[in-house]
Amino acid sequence: MTRTQSPAPPPLTARLPVSPATRRTVTLGLGVATVAVLFAVDALVPGLMPGAPTRVQDGLTLAISVLIESLPFVVLGVVLSIVVQVWVPAGAIERWMPRRAWARRAVLSLLGMVIPVCECGNVPFARGLLMRGFSVPETLTFLVAAPIVNPIVIITTHQAFGFDDGVLIARLVGGYLVANLIGWIYSRHPDHDALVTDRFRDTCELVMHEPGGRWRRSLAQFVVELRAVMPALVIGSAVAGAVQVLVPRSALLAIGSNPVLSIVAMMMLAMIVSICSNVDSFFALSFASTFTPGSIVAFLLVGPLVDVKMLALLRTTFTTRVLAGMVVTVLLTAFAIAVGVNLVA
Numbered sequence: 001m002t003r004t005q006s007p008a009p010p011p012l013t014a015r016l017p018v019s020p021a022t023r024r025t026v027t028l029g030l031g032v033a034t035v036a037v038l039f040a041v042d043a044l045v046p047g048l049m050p051g052a053p054t055r056v057q058d059g060l061t062l063a064i065s066v067l068i069e070s071l072p073f074v075v076l077g078v079v080l081s082i083v084v085q086v087w088v089p090a091g092a093i094e095r096w097m098p099r100r101a102w103a104r105r106a107v108l109s110l111l112g113m114v115i116p117v118c119e120c121g122n123v124p125f126a127r128g129l130l131m132r133g134f135s136v137p138e139t140l141t142f143l144v145a146a147p148i149v150n151p152i153v154i155i156t157t158h159q160a161f162g163f164d165d166g167v168l169i170a171r172l173v174g175g176y177l178v179a180n181l182i183g184w185i186y187s188r189h190p191d192h193d194a195l196v197t198d199r200f201r202d203t204c205e206l207v208m209h210e211p212g213g214r215w216r217r218s219l220a221q222f223v224v225e226l227r228a229v230m231p232a233l234v235i236g237s238a239v240a241g242a243v244q245v246l247v248p249r250s251a252l253l254a255i256g257s258n259p260v261l262s263i264v265a266m267m268m269l270a271m272i273v274s275i276c277s278n279v280d281s282f283f284a285l286s287f288a289s290t291f292t293p294g295s296i297v298a299f300l301l302v303g304p305l306v307d308v309k310m311l312a313l314l315r316t317t318f319t320t321r322v323l324a325g326m327v328v329t330v331l332l333t334a335f336a337i338a339v340g341v342n343l344v345a
Contacts (some may be wrong), residue, residue: 063238063242067234075121075226076121078121078124078222078226079222080115080121080124080125080128082128082218082222084125084128084129084132087214087218093132094133101137101138101187102180102184104138105137105138105141105180105183105184105187106141106180108134108138108139108141108142108145109141109142109144109145109146109149109176109179109180109183110145110149110176111142111145111146112142112145112146112147112148112149112150113149113150113151115146115150118147118150118153118276118277118278118304119146119147119276119277119304119305119310120276120309120310120313122142122143122146122147123143123310123313123314123316123317126139126140126142126143126317127200127203127316127317129142130196130200130204130317131204135187135192136186136189136192136193136195136196136318137183137184137186137187137189137192138183140179140182140183140186140318140322140326141179141180141182141183142179143179143314144175144178144179144182144183144305144326144330145175145176145179145180147175147277147304147305148171148172148174148175148176148179148277148300148301148304149172149175149176150277150278152278153277153278153281153304154168154172156278156279156281156282157171157281157300159281159282160281160282160284160285161281161285161288161296164293165293165296165341165345166293166297166341166344166345167293167296167297167300167341170297170337170340170341171297171300171301174297174301174333174334174337175301175304175305177333177337178301178305178329178330178333178334181329181333182325182326182329182330185325185329186322186325194319195318195319195322196317196318196319197315197316197317197318197319199316200316200317235312258292259292259294259339259342260339262291262292262294262295263292263294263295263298263335263338263339263342264335265291265295266284266287266291266295266296266298266299266302267298267299267302267331267334267335269299270298270299270300270301270302270303270307271302271303271306271307271308272307272308273303273307274303274307274308274309274310275303275307277303277304280299280300280303280304281300284296284299284300287299292338292342292345293341293342293345294337294338294339294340294341294342294345295338295342297334297337297338297341298334298335298337298338301330301333301334301337301338302330302331302334305326305330306326306327306330306331311323311327314326
């Protein structure tokens with residue numbers, strides 16, 4: 001008598017299908033738990049690593065501080081991105097835009113005046129603009145100008161420097177000019193789609209074809225955006241913390257009075273420290289007695305645009321070639337503006 005072999009049981013995933021809503025809930029829960037752990041580590045770093053070298057503890061503390069400082073603005077940027085992408089009716093923004101490309105970029109570069117987030121939060125908001133249909137050059141123009149024309153940044157810069165040596169005016173005008181310059185440069189590119197990463201294009205497809213109502217689409221986009229930007233934010237914060245403890249600040253201070261080298265030193269410092277643009281003026285104020293006014297302006301221009309944390313976030317959306325072009329453009333423009341300020345001051 002031949003025994004009939006019973007079929008193998010179906011795999012667990014087939015017997016217990018996991019709905020997309022459940023996956024999103026689990027992902028969101030893990031994200032909240034991760035943030036809670038980061039806050040706990042930030043409070044307990046000395047106790048957790050009593051035998052670790054001081055520089056290791058300092059680097060970890062700085063990295064977590066940068067991360068925690070940026071996180072609320074990233075979440076706010078994601079929320080604003082969802083509002084623009086899901087809740088604002090089609091054509092509601094576009095109908096107010098000028099028809100000419102240069103005029104659209106000029107208007108978008110002032111949009112940061114009504115978006116009260118720092119440079120970190122602007123990245124997910126800019127991703128929402130791209131998903132809505134704005135071009136890459138238009139979005140880059142907003143992205144570069146917004147951290148500087150932000151009303152909070154204007155107020156804090158005025159509180160720190162007033163109108164002394166033209167620091168406030170040079171920062172505002174310089175930020176507006178470099179943003180529109182970058183927008184114009186990339187508007188000349190023959191294929192705008194080639195300026196964004198394949199991963200971002202896949203994200204656009206995923207979000208645009210998400211079924212369900214607005215609330216379900218909002219939750220889906222919230223999870224997708226956090227999954228896209230959080231790893232970059234963590235990596236960027238870690239790099240910023242490590243570089244801050246590895247690069248001796250005394251070497252930068254030693255050349256503070258030189259009109260040219262001081263500019264280079266402060267641009268390097270701006271890329272390293274990765275301070276939020278809402279408070280970087282008060283950090284720069286501590287160097288005002290040692291460094292030239294032009295070097296302070298260079299710090300205030302470069303920091304919000306191309307620091308290591310910001311570059312890590314931008315890499316989630318734009319290609320490496322785009323980022324390299326942005327860095328070169330920002331550094332050269334900031335240097336030229338800083339030299340001009342030193343000549344006038």
